[in-house]
Amino acid sequence: MRREFTGWHMLGLMVGGFGIIIGVNLILAWNAVATFPGLEARNSYEVSQTFQADRAAQLALRWDVSADITGGVLTVTILDDGGNPVEAEVTQAILGQATNVRMDSTPTFTWTGSNYTAPVTMTKGYWNLRLELIAPDGTKFRRRFPLTAK
Structure with a gap:
């Protein structure tokens, strides 16, 4: 049929x-x-008013800053323009995934004499370290480091 x-x-x-x-x-x-993590700044207009001056002061430090994750240890290295390690004050550090804030953590860094290290627990994938430092001369340094955990 x-x-x-x-x-x-x-x-x-x-x-x-x-x-x-x-x-x-x-x-x-x-x-x-x-899962959207939200805004970077509450008032982007106010932040924009000092952006160029803040950026110029940060660039004047002439720092080479890098971040790496190996074996569950987060390492941040700060070198001056002569290649010497710099000890700065870590005012804020947030390690989290780019797409949500559920797994955000605040690493506790220890100065080793040549870099900062912190034990971290993370899953495989893409992560961001949002780091804020204060240089010995009082200059603020801010940067986001994209990291990949394997």
């Missing part, structure tokens, strides 16, 4: 297909909004 393909069948296929597409889009949109 052969069944005929009617308009009702086509309507069912169209409603089902578009229903799946709309449902998936709603789930993705909800997850995007629910």
